[in-house]
Amino acid sequence: xxxxxxxxxxxxxxxxxxxxxxxxxxxxxxxxxxxxxxxxxxxxxxxxxxxxxxxxxxxxxxxxxxxxxxxxxxxxxxxxxxxxxxxxxxxxxxxxx
Amino acid sequence: xxxxxxxxxxxxxxxxxxxxxxxxxxxxxxxxxxxxxxxxxxxxxxxxxxxxxxxxxxxxxxxxxxxxxxxxxxxxxxxxxxxxxxxxxxxxxxxxxxxxxxxxxxxxxxxxxxxxxxxxxxxxxxxxxxxxxxxxxxxxxxxxxxxxxxx
Numbered sequence: 001x002x003x004x005x006x007x008x009x010x011x012x013x014x015x016x017x018x019x020x021x022x023x024x025x026x027x028x029x030x031x032x033x034x035x036x037x038x039x040x041x042x043x044x045x046x047x048x049x050x051x052x053x054x055x056x057x058x059x060x061x062x063x064x065x066x067x068x069x070x071x072x073x074x075x076x077x078x079x080x081x082x083x084x085x086x087x088x089x090x091x092x093x094x095x096x097x
Numbered sequence: 098x099x100x101x102x103x104x105x106x107x108x109x110x111x112x113x114x115x116x117x118x119x120x121x122x123x124x125x126x127x128x129x130x131x132x133x134x135x136x137x138x139x140x141x142x143x144x145x146x147x148x149x150x151x152x153x154x155x156x157x158x159x160x161x162x163x164x165x166x167x168x169x170x171x172x173x174x175x176x177x178x179x180x181x182x183x184x185x186x187x188x189x190x191x192x193x194x195x196x197x198x199x200x201x202x203x204x205x206x207x208x209x210x211x212x213x214x215x216x217x218x219x220x221x222x223x224x225x226x227x228x229x230x231x232x233x234x235x236x237x238x239x240x241x242x243x244x245x246x247x248x
Contacts, residue, residue: 010147010187011143011146011147011149011187012143012147012162012163012164014164014165014204014207015160015162015202015204015207015214016149016160016187018207018208018211018214019214019215019218022211022214022215023218042147059188060187060188061147061187061188062188062189062190073188073189074188075151075186075187075188075189078151078187078218078221079151079152079153079154079221079222080153080221080222080223081152081153081154083222
């Protein structure tokens, strides 16, 4: 298993990001990634990223600023409609590392 | 403890718009002592900044919520509107969602209540559950469906 850190961003930095964090952990484990999720609100992205080592940012609230770390729109994980698309987007970024 | 209690199951809510829906449904959480008076204004403000509408395959839903400081007792109010109202979509505020099922969450400690989130989330991704909840014609049927999939 490869260890990866993913920042999960939602409005309050709690509820939806926790859902996303769990989903990513579960789904990406099947592809050989051990995900360490960190949850943040859009206002705390910068301070959360300061810890370093993040491979990507999974957002369910818009993050407009470019932090030099790839972003994935993770809303599909909440609706289940585009779940695979979100996972594919993440894998594309993770596999390229 | 079950996520679902019957006094927080509401069917046939009439609402003009999202704000109206949040106020009407939130009143059940306030009257039951689940949340503080500050809960409603906080949810409304949060919904403006970080909308919670989600377009599912067949219907639109919304899951208004706010920070734990406004919550006394963790709970989820499951409400079905008589007619959908417009919410803005999570992650993309320019997209509108006609939401008819509202899962209003009173979350006190997100880490301790992961189970609750997961139950709500599992409903969103479960077509059968969404179908049964949206087909519920009265409080009893909505309660039954909510218990079945979220209890």
